[in-house]
Amino acid sequence: MTSPFTPGIAHNRLEPSRLAENFGDLHAPLDAHEATVAADRCYFCHDAPCVTACPTDIDIPLFIRQIATGQPQASARTILEQNILGGMCARVCPTETLCEESCVRMTAEHKPVEIGRLQRYATDSVMRTGTHPFTRAPSTGKSVAVVGAGPAGLSCAHRLAMLGHDVVIFEAKPKPGGLNEYGIAAYKSTQDFAAREVDWLMQIGGITLHTGRTLGKDLTLGELQSDFDAVFLGLGLGAVNALTCDGNDRGGVDDAVDFIAELRQASDLTKLPIGRNVVVIGGGMTAVDAAVQAKLLGAENVTISYRRGQDAMGASRYEQDLATSRGVQILTNTMPVAIHGNGSVQEIELEYTETRDGKLVGTGETRRLPADQVFRAIGQSFAAFDGPELDRGKIRVTDTGRTSVDGVWAGGDCTAGEDLTVVAVAEGRDAAMDIHAALTNSATMQAAE
Template sequence: MGNSPHTDGIVAGRISADAVADNFSDLHPPLDDHEALVAADRCYFCYDAPCQTACPTSIDIPLFIRQIATGTAESAAETIFEQNILGGMCARVCPTETLCEEVCVREVAEGKPVLIGQLQRYATDKVMAQGKHPFTRATATGKSVAVVGAGPAGLSAAHRLAMLGHEVEVYDARPKGGGLNEFGIAAYKSVDGFAQAEVDWLLQIGGIDMKYDQRLGEGLTLEYLQGRHDAVFLGVGLGGVNALRAEGEDKEGVRDAVDFIAELRQADDLTTLPVGRRVVVIGGGMTAIDAAVQSKMLGAQDVTVAYRRDKSAMGASEFEQVLATSHGVRIEFNAQPVRVLGNGKVTGVEFARTTSTGGELTPTGETFEIPADQVFKAIGQTLTTDAGLTVERGKIAVNETGRTSVLGIWAGGDCASGGDDLTVTAVAEGRDAAMDIHATLMGEGA
């Protein structure tokens, strides 16, 4: 297309198709059989293993690694899937470096943990590649459950409910399932259409009817769902993006990072995706890092992540921060956006330097500018529908099993107040809510 990284403005084709393909190849190539055996052999198979305690889905990690070590990867996969039916995706995107691997005895003693995440991928990929589904449905209960949202929480709940013998209808606002796994995760973390392959594999359990282009609040009401089903699970995620609250954020060239990532994930040809030469991403979480790194991979020359607090408060893990800087992304801490510069189109962002005192963010009086022709907002998302339920701190209030303030309605994942905004946590919340729904429908609940 004749474009180069030196071209001003937001354009496509900044680098060659070969370079783009190389940039977006698998972040962690899968282990082969020998590598898996060597990695598994490093595990001490700890009793009361700290890695299992650190896993939000409580996978029996020593057991599945022992099963790999003894050549029974299929059994290892079943051990994983019993606790986490989306174990394949979680193996790719879970921040294992701050969860199971951080507390691995090998990490504590030697600074080199057992490769738990990669071993989990090895086992789950083997079974999924064979087209096998390790579970079968229980006898039909005659009960019906609505699941709103086909993301990690909704899919986890739907699978567990179907496995227990209930009929499940899943409603999702988008034209395909997967939620965050399909639309919100960096492309280099989930290659070769894995998110959709995982959804198709999960649906092999049977008893799940997927209904797409169905958004809660737009013709689809809780009253309708309650009248049609015996229980409702909400896994709607966080649909809105917080405002920047900076002058000029409506200028051309400013967009939401989540929309950019979704567009990138759905693009058939990444060389047709426009990106700026000088990109500024405002935010400090995983979405900010994903948007920044992928901008670099598409050929942006200068990419800066600007975060209003210091490094210790940043939501993105140390691993993600190092990944970004290794790709040439600059991270600017203590930078609060004040004004988006430009006459119609973005030319830069003015920031106020901040300092944190006792948890309070205060400006120092210093300001500075970063040139940009494209700005991504990655400053968190907000709940777009509370459906009349009790909300606390911007999320649907739930108890430890996902029950909301309305009888017969449960919620989990990012939209609920239960825990961290992680794929693996959403899976755990969906699974646990499903078990409570089952107990309630079968007369066993409190």
């Protein structure tokens, strides 16, 4: 990231005690009494709309009823049978636009059952025991390579291992977890929860993890196909989209994902440099996470600039409100046209936009903001390689994750669809079930022959 010697960017903007407070848990966990009270608000609907809204199809009324009757361990199992990363999803899933938005209580009272916090209560309770609720089936003798240890890859690996297959995960980064480890705002996942959840998940057995192994550099798809009975690609997204405006290469202009990753891995936040005037370009979750954390680190003025209207922002209204409540200014219908400064950024010039005949265009009217740090959060793209066919720049897959290459499945952000952790978990799980069906059917046919 930017050198701390860039003018306007400095360490130690806030005292350690203030930083610890700022980066504490966004939502305090429920205690047993609070969980019981929250669970009692559920109507336990038949054909509950919250279940339909959940990408992983968790039986939400059942797990809440189990909490209400004092069975948090059973509740956790109900959740984890469908979503093995239910603990992290309880922290980062946009429940306000999924299950909670569909809650009948939301319609009746404009206050849904706190499904996300109840899910966290249940999953935390089982993780505190240190035991794993599932056992591994007898070995099938089949082996599967999983490329990427993010939510999709981990979900796929766990389900395959539970079904008795031997799984080898190849992860490019030094740590497993993918987005959960490197890309989530620090105040949403505290106390190394992502790493602890991976360690807990691996207790199923039958999974070998190799870090620092990159597809296309350290291994090829052809090699994996030769060495394993099946391959699952959970590669995530690689390259950050370029900011095409004058001065985008000045000092102080960085990728938001790198800023977030550095913050997540920092052992001492007082040593993380941040500017006084920070501008984030983009309108999604990454933009909000970067902007809020810049403010929490001590930036005096933080602005999000988004080229379209507020309703078009990728970040939910809840996340937008969270940003503004922390003092972040959101400027909509503005886009960068130039970054000014002598070597390092000093100002950013924004042009107002409007939609004409269905196309977004600049109006010619501009404004300048002081900026000693600019973060790009304008999306990432899939780093394509020779192999599966692509669909709109991502891997084309069937409903069960099959690619155009025999024996190769894919899921998560590298495939077309919503870039959500909970969606990636569902896709990894569903691909694992299809891989299992393919491998066991193949074994049955071979035995018959």
